[in-house]
Amino acid sequence: MxxxxxxxxxxxxxxxxxxxxxxxxxxxxxxxxxxxxxxxxxxxxxxxxxxxxxxxxxxxxxxxxxxxxxxxxxxxxxxxxxxxxxxxxxELVRDDRVPRARAMVARLAALGVPVTWEQVLRIAGDGSVGRPHVASALVELGVVPTVGDAFTEDWLADGGRAYVPKHETDxxxxxxxxxxxxxxxxxxxxxxxxxxxxxxxxxxxxxxxxxxxxxxxxxxxxxxxxxxxxxxxxxxxxxxxxxxxxxxxxxxxxxxxxxxxxxxxxxxxxxxxxxxxxxxxxxxx
Missing domain, CATH: 3.20.20.140 (Metal-dependent hydrolases)
Incomplete structure (x- = not known):
């Protein structure tokens, strides 16, 4: 089994x-x-x-x-x-995902990475938008080779340059x-x-x-x-x-x-x- x-x-x-x-x-x-x-x-x-x-x-x-x-x-x-x-x-956790993802897009823009909110939304489709969708946008732009490579201190890992915290449950x-x-x-x-x-x-x-x-x-x-x-x-x-x-x-x-x-x-x-x-x-x- x-x-x-x-x-x-x-x-x-x-x-x-x-x-x-x-x-x-x-x-x-x-x-x-x-x-x-x-x-x-x-x-x-x-x-x-x-x-x-x-x-x-x-x-x-x-x-x-x-x-x-x-x-x-x-x-x-x-x-x-x-x-x-x-x-x-x-629902509280999910509702915080959109403003958090928007803030990550803004941080990436400030770092000179041309990720757009429209691109992230297209990648997310009907799913609950999150860091992996922003990571996929970085892959599409050729900034990193894989989604996993986006989860580093340079980019989206906890404490990374483009990281933004969200509501998380104790x-x-x-x-x-x-x-x-x-x-x-x-x-x-x-x-x-x-x-x-x-x-x-x-x-x-x-x-x-x-x-x-x-x-x-x-x-x-x-x-x-x-x-x-x-x-x-x-x-x-x-x-x-x-x-x-x-x-x-x-x-x-x-x-x-x-x-x-x-x-x-x-x-x-x-x-x-x-x-x-x-x-x-x-x-x-």
Missing amino acids: RIDLHTHSTASDGTDSPAALVRGAAAAGLDVVAITDHDTTRGYAEAIAALPEGLTLVTGAELSCRLDGVSMHLLAYLFDPEEPALLAER PFEAVRLVKAAGGVTVFAHPAASKRGRTVPDSAIAALAAAGLDGIEADHMDHDADTRARLRALAGDLGLLATGSSDYHGSRKTCVLGEYTTDPEVYGEITRRATGAFPVPGAGGA
């Missing part, structure tokens, strides 16, 4: 539509895929309508959080998407909100140091004590030693250890199913969730 619990569609910053994503997941031989777009659940309906027979969809989101000045992402699975408190917090509050909505939380790529500063293990321990369910150990931004260390940490803290691709379509080099989650861990996630249930495919169009 092959399970990928971290993917993105055009509902946020992926390049595959939700329908194309689930079809691609089936073609890649996955049995279970989670759609975890940034701070939004807008891709659910399209994905469910297109869900191929034999593929199960886990609904989720990747929540933007910040702890002691460090940006971090929290994967939330199988929560009630209409629960008012969590919905309001997600992760302890995010864990509380997701739990109240019947969901399960997993700390995404907790040791991805090439993205910027990471939180210490003591913070992960505190989050575990507050109800965090797991950490994403197997991820493209973790080398073998880091993956082993995170698995050991998960064991010490009584956390689940997951593996996922963090697929973004053509915006990143990772492929669906590049890393996967153990079926027993997936089973425990579904047992803990009460806000929603995995959706089995019925052969969507």
Whole structure:
């Protein structure tokens, strides 16, 4: 059983539509895929309508959080998407994305980079505009060769020359909100140091004590030693250890199913969730 619990569609910053994503997941031989777009659940309906027979969809989101000045992402699975408190917090984060992206465009212009707001909007399409869309604009202009190369101190990384902060949720509050909505939380790529500063293990321990369910150990931004260390940490803290691709379509080099989650861990996630249930495919169009 092959399970990928971290993917993105055009509902946020992926390049595959939700329908194309689930079809691609089936073609890649996955049995279970989670759609975890940034701070939004807008891709659910399209994905469910297109869900191929034999593929199960886990609904989720990747929540933007910040702890002691460090940006971090929290994967939330199988929560009630209409629960008012969590919905309001997600909307607050999303609503701040547009003025933040506009401010980054302005900073780039001041640095002599001719990115335009119209260009960023075209790249974002129907998705929630964010840093990856600004990064893609830099690639289009030939400023950097890849999206990943835009996330440096020279450009868009935390504290970079064109970086602008946005509203991000306190992760302890995010864990509380997701739990109240019947969901399960997993700390995404907790040791991805090439993205910027990471939180210490003591913070992960505190989050575990507050109800965090797991950490994403197997991820493209973790080398073998880091993956082993995170698995050991998960064991010490009584956390689940997951593996996922963090697929973004053509915006990143990772492929669906590049890393996967153990079926027993997936089973425990579904047992803990009460806000929603995995959706089995019925052969969507």
